[in-house]
Amino acid sequence: MSVGLPWQAKPLDRIGRAFAVPRKAIKIKPKVEWLSILAGDGKVDESLDPKLDADRSIYLYRLMLMARRLDERCIILQRQGRIGTYGPCRGQEAAHCASTIVMDREDWVVPTYREPGSFYHRGWPLETVLQFWGGFEEGCRPPEGVHDTPIAVPIATQALHAMGLAWAMKLRGDRHAVLCYCGDGSTSEGDFHEALNFAGVYRLPVVFFVQNNQWAISLPRAKQTASETIAQKALAYGFDGLQLDGNDPLAVYVGTTEAVERAKSGGGPTLIEAVTYRMSVHTTADDPTKYRSKEEVETWEKLDPIPRYQKYLLGRGILDPKRIEEIEADVLAELAAAVVRYEENQNADPLDCFKYLYAEPSAELEQQRKEFQTALEREGMIEKQEPRMAQQRS
Amino acid sequence: MSVGLPWQAKPLDRIGRAFAVPRKAIKIKPKVEWLSILAGDGKVDESLDPKLDADRSIYLYRLMLMARRLDERCIILQRQGRIGTYGPCRGQEAAHCASTIVMDREDWVVPTYREPGSFYHRGWPLETVLQFWGGFEEGCRPPEGVHDTPIAVPIATQALHAMGLAWAMKLRGDRHAVLCYCGDGSTSEGDFHEALNFAGVYRLPVVFFVQNNQWAISLPRAKQTASETIAQKALAYGFDGLQLDGNDPLAVYVGTTEAVERAKSGGGPTLIEAVTYRMSVHTTADDPTKYRSKEEVETWEKLDPIPRYQKYLLGRGILDPKRIEEIEADVLAELAAAVVRYEENQNADPLDCFKYLYAEPSAELEQQRKEFQTALEREGMIEKQEPRMAQQRS
Amino acid sequence: MALMNMVSALNLALNEALAEDDRVVLLGEDIGQDEGVFRVTAGLMDKYGQDRVIDTPLAEAAIIGGSVGMALYGLKPVSEMQFSGFAYQGFHQVEQHVSRFRNRTRGRFNLPMVIRMPYGGGIRAIEHHSESREAYYAHTPGLHVVIPSGPRNARALLLASIRDPDPVIFYEPKALYRAFKEQVPDEPETMPIGVAQVVREGTDLTIISYGAMMRPVLEAADELADTDGVSVEVVDLLSVSPLDTETITGSVAKTGRAVIVHEAPRRCGIGAEVIARIVEKSLVYLEAPIRRITGFDVQFPFFARERAYLPSMERITHAARDVLAF
Amino acid sequence: MALMNMVSALNLALNEALAEDDRVVLLGEDIGQDEGVFRVTAGLMDKYGQDRVIDTPLAEAAIIGGSVGMALYGLKPVSEMQFSGFAYQGFHQVEQHVSRFRNRTRGRFNLPMVIRMPYGGGIRAIEHHSESREAYYAHTPGLHVVIPSGPRNARALLLASIRDPDPVIFYEPKALYRAFKEQVPDEPETMPIGVAQVVREGTDLTIISYGAMMRPVLEAADELADTDGVSVEVVDLLSVSPLDTETITGSVAKTGRAVIVHEAPRRCGIGAEVIARIVEKSLVYLEAPIRRITGFDVQFPFFARERAYLPSMERITHAARDVLAF
Numbered sequence A, B: 001m002s003v004g005l006p007w008q009a010k011p012l013d014r015i016g017r018a019f020a021v022p023r024k025a026i027k028i029k030p031k032v033e034w035l036s037i038l039a040g041d042g043k044v045d046e047s048l049d050p051k052l053d054a055d056r057s058i059y060l061y062r063l064m065l066m067a068r069r070l071d072e073r074c075i076i077l078q079r080q081g082r083i084g085t086y087g088p089c090r091g092q093e094a095a096h097c098a099s100t101i102v103m104d105r106e107d108w109v110v111p112t113y114r115e116p117g118s119f120y121h122r123g124w125p126l127e128t129v130l131q132f133w134g135g136f137e138e139g140c141r142p143p144e145g146v147h148d149t150p151i152a153v154p155i156a157t158q159a160l161h162a163m164g165l166a167w168a169m170k171l172r173g174d175r176h177a178v179l180c181y182c183g184d185g186s187t188s189e190g191d192f193h194e195a196l197n198f199a200g201v202y203r204l205p206v207v208f209f210v211q212n213n214q215w216a217i218s219l220p221r222a223k224q225t226a227s228e229t230i231a232q233k234a235l236a237y238g239f240d241g242l243q244l245d246g247n248d249p250l251a252v253y254v255g256t257t258e259a260v261e262r263a264k265s266g267g268g269p270t271l272i273e274a275v276t277y278r279m280s281v282h283t284t285a286d287d288p289t290k291y292r293s294k295e296e297v298e299t300w301e302k303l304d305p306i307p308r309y310q311k312y313l314l315g316r317g318i319l320d321p322k323r324i325e326e327i328e329a330d331v332l333a334e335l336a337a338a339v340v341r342y343e344e345n346q347n348a349d350p351l352d353c354f355k356y357l358y359a360e361p362s363a364e365l366e367q368q369r370k371e372f373q374t375a376l377e378r379e380g381m382i383e384k385q386e387p388r389m390a391q392q393r394s
Numbered sequence C, D: 001m002a003l004m005n006m007v008s009a010l011n012l013a014l015n016e017a018l019a020e021d022d023r024v025v026l027l028g029e030d031i032g033q034d035e036g037v038f039r040v041t042a043g044l045m046d047k048y049g050q051d052r053v054i055d056t057p058l059a060e061a062a063i064i065g066g067s068v069g070m071a072l073y074g075l076k077p078v079s080e081m082q083f084s085g086f087a088y089q090g091f092h093q094v095e096q097h098v099s100r101f102r103n104r105t106r107g108r109f110n111l112p113m114v115i116r117m118p119y120g121g122g123i124r125a126i127e128h129h130s131e132s133r134e135a136y137y138a139h140t141p142g143l144h145v146v147i148p149s150g151p152r153n154a155r156a157l158l159l160a161s162i163r164d165p166d167p168v169i170f171y172e173p174k175a176l177y178r179a180f181k182e183q184v185p186d187e188p189e190t191m192p193i194g195v196a197q198v199v200r201e202g203t204d205l206t207i208i209s210y211g212a213m214m215r216p217v218l219e220a221a222d223e224l225a226d227t228d229g230v231s232v233e234v235v236d237l238l239s240v241s242p243l244d245t246e247t248i249t250g251s252v253a254k255t256g257r258a259v260i261v262h263e264a265p266r267r268c269g270i271g272a273e274v275i276a277r278i279v280e281k282s283l284v285y286l287e288a289p290i291r292r293i294t295g296f297d298v299q300f301p302f303f304a305r306e307r308a309y310l311p312s313m314e315r316i317t318h319a320a321r322d323v324l325a326f
């Protein structure tokens, strides 16, 4: 029998029969569902309405409004050159605010960069958001007692940190959970996959909350993945997926609560896909008219979560026009004060880049720090800090 | 209204109601199926049997046998120190051989390291397999006219190459396909995910063929992912998954043929999970008694694809004992000749590491090459190759 | 000749490559419809269609690993990493495959592919958008690492890189994208990869640099000439792998003094390698210690602190004066 | 004191760390049930259970990124990359997060984590199992990069690394795993990170190296003493980040001559940095060019060619004689 490729020598007589034959379909156990409570047209599914009390309802409303006004303010600050490029969350206020508030203080929230409301709610001073976009590391420093991770820029990388946090909780026997935000675009990255797979294997108390805002910069959701929903990706990892209306604060709240409860009671992770829309630019450096239509944006503007929730609360008698005015004024005042605090604290010492790198600076780093300090003093960028004589020129 | 965490101040009155409420289940379109034709007990599903003609049946039988005997030979060569560590394919001969033979000459086969039969079938000289495990780059050089990729060591990385090859085929309008092998362990890597996702988005003509041999070194399949089947991971990417009996050459052949046909006719990718078993060690450096039971191995030995196929062919009258003997002798003779060729060609010039790095070596590299050559000559590791005077000592 | 900035020059090279060779394809995040976040691919999808200029999902390993597959099949993929700071997502594909396929297959397969990536600070961007890590690639055998410093050489080197049969990491100094314009020839022009340029001749001191740092370096050379009457030779490396040892050591053999400037961290950076080569070949000519004006071995600061951080004309002239006074 | 090889010494350090601090967890591929492919974690899962010694799925980015999360929560994860050649799958997590969390959060969060990885050639392994790429990590600010050279310092440095509040890349010379035994103290012993050791004093020439190359270096020193009557000082770096400039430059100030030895590629390797520091600090003492005996800027060959490739005692003595004869 000779070596070679006898098989390919003749054309393959494809066994067409095989195409038509019945096979055993495999039943997939985890489920993928859709949840909507306060519909886009304002109709409420009464049977599902969590009927939050007045205080909490107003808290959530105010939180969403704060995210919106902060966003608007940042865009202005960016135009004025008072901060750098900014990535707005407009349209996604329900998605991130109504989910963050589900988390307890000892839980961890792992954000990406479109959740200013989460930072605010969790107790980060408002100006930290400005500091981040203003080019100050200080915007990444959680205040004492708050242990959320800071803004994560490299897409999907934070999903692994969320997984690791949840892993640690489980190993420690702590009944906490982790809420991890990411975008529809992030689902394409390897890190997203690895995070969900580990979470499934170890049944970790983590909720992956994908804000599917339909766009990853210029790439529409449909070109990001051929999967019909993002929620169904959970099936690859052996847990449930939930797709919900991300512009519906009630659905977001209920869906997240359920997932977090499951996580805390040992039921493992959940993948939530919050269907929402990035109503604004990707960042202030972006021009979305190049890749999407005005009509699309207008359609989604009608589904804006803030008026929708406002109307619902008016209907339930929890809000009235006067209260709305008060909240608006209150939010703007708090914001204005934060901007002042931001602008009054801009003395960024360039030498700081040496200060926080290690617990103990090495001799070589100390040498470099001195070199830098000498240069900065010489160039008049910082004031002379110590007598020159003592210092060796490297 | 004060800043802070009023929400967390009181314990969350979790909305238990939400747990029980009905939601809309989402129907997933792509399907996941199971295929078996020649069962472990020897029973054939006549309605599915592709009834390959005698030549082809014998070709496949011989190919599987070649893979088995090559494997056995390599383990001996390793023990004798004539090659290095070897990773056997024992038990997986049906999975890789019956799928590779589906591919046409212009298709690409993208292997990992457990498909010696694929190399042989595709026209790589048998000794290239020995060369690879013997520590010679020559084992990674496809012969002219054969364009498969060589053994890929870093797990799952080759899945992206397969995807890129299929992408190129599609862009070029060529009606070819790519068959990509990987292991159950590989499905955890980010590259696996990214490959499948791109393949889904661009509907690429590629078949991802996972040899689920139940183990990734010491990690059992159940700890690799919480997904019940690997096949269902396809649902995350919007295409079909097929789980089949990987020790059943007929199911492998039929399932792969169908997937390749679909790929070539524009139907996009398929994920095939071939359920099989690594009957031997992970590599010759591994001791599986540390992590798996003798009983498990014995159970799977009863499902060995080679006796199973032999019995089937005996039953169909395609093989008889005499023919079996002939094939055996023929395979062993061919193998023996390959070992001789391998051992007669071991003059590995160490300077070769400079030869193939770039089309044009740079001046600095040429300088280093000379430095290396001088050292090797001085140390008597190579013969002096040119008059020394001309050369500058660096 | 046409006057253009670096973005237009790179766009011109891509346009020429797409036109001259139908195996060239561009791929990356937001490079098509959106024309690239820096507009380097402006107009190209319109002109060449979605099969030549491809918007990809968000996955760098897939862009690089997919390019490997395309190149194996005979295409010439030119991919874009949106920022060099996100290329590490695909770094394993670079180390394990892009750099190895030719050697591994003993020359049977080569990978004619280019990975473009904007690098460097100075544009007031958020975290991960300002680093320089060319040394990672320079330390990786099997790659070319090319770094242009102006519109004309950017165009010529990019075209040469695309035509090159081997993989090229094309590291684009984004601070220069729109910093200045140059006359760029109308006809396709290329430059050899791996050849440094003496962009200013001098006899007293050699300053060696590349990429965005060439600007403060040239200013420093002017300043030193004008104020101190010093004759400075300036070497623009243009490629850090291969590194043009002859030009470097030749210049220092002449001047006896050297300063090296880059943004990247110092430890095991290009500066270290340049010093090593000078010591190996031209030690006897050396009249003073060589100074490195580089980034420090710290994380590149967020942008409020970046101006103070980046090597400046003042820092370079100061180091030069130190070296000259030795 | 007990006589043990490096594998046992590393195992001892891990055992001690697990015993002394219940926040320490080990994780990695095949480290539990299988006790690690090199048996470094032998017995530890049995002793500490599956929650302290964790077998993970096959995904390096998840192992590293998961460790980041664990460390944020207050654990002290010690992860194993099965081979350094597969750590690039998680390189983005190292560059983007492991190295940055403390600085990014202005000290609020630190990452007390260790990533162990066997590196280097000489064990007749297949592709990707023999590289040395310590320079990637040394070039990355925010990490410590520690490389032991024998059982005793391996144990002491690993224990110190686990106790360190900052991330450590622990690069294990696998060629030394079972190469020789040393007396290792019974009581937990540590060594400071970032301090090089003069392991042999001498006056004529300094040879600087680390990791597996210390063996041919010490043989060469013997050979030079015995045959040439030359007094060689040998510096074992032990850590390539931080790099102990004082010890290096101090030694060369004394001897005036240096040879640097490593397996890793030459361009932008540790050798380049060592030369740069000597030139910056001790140029005036230098009596001869410094020679680098290193890997070349090529891919590490498959193992049939590796013995010829790896820096050998002969190559080191030859370079030393060259330098001494200058």
Ligand SMILES: Cc1ncc(C[n+]2csc(CCOP(=O)(O)OP(=O)(O)O)c2C)c(N)n1
Pocket: A114, A153, A154, A155, A182, A183, A184, A185, A186, A187, A213, A215, A216, A217, A278, A282, C029, C058, C082, C086, C089
């Ligand atoms: C690893 C990585 N690659 C590329 C980028 C550049 N980038 C920033 S945002 C973005 C799109 C993200 O899309 P999505 O995940 O949907 O989040 P969205 O911005 O829509 O909230 C890209 C490509 C990045 N930050 N990180």
Ligand SMILES: Cc1ncc(C[n+]2csc(CCOP(=O)(O)OP(=O)(O)O)c2C)c(N)n1
Pocket: B114, B153, B154, B155, B182, B183, B184, B185, B186, B187, B213, B215, B216, B217, B278, B282, D029, D058, D082, D086, D089
């Ligand atoms: C990226 C990477 N990580 C780790 C390894 C080490 N390694 C080699 S084989 C293997 C297990 C692979 O399991 P699987 O994918 O199931 O393939 P199998 O060996 O069972 O055929 C591991 C962890 C590797 N080769 N590449």
Ligand SMILES: [Mg+2]
Pocket: A183, A184, A185, A211, A212, A213, A214, A215, A216, A217
């Ligand atoms: Mg999005």
Ligand SMILES: [Mg+2]
Pocket: B183, B184, B185, B211, B212, B213, B214, B215, B216, B217
């Ligand atoms: Mg397996």
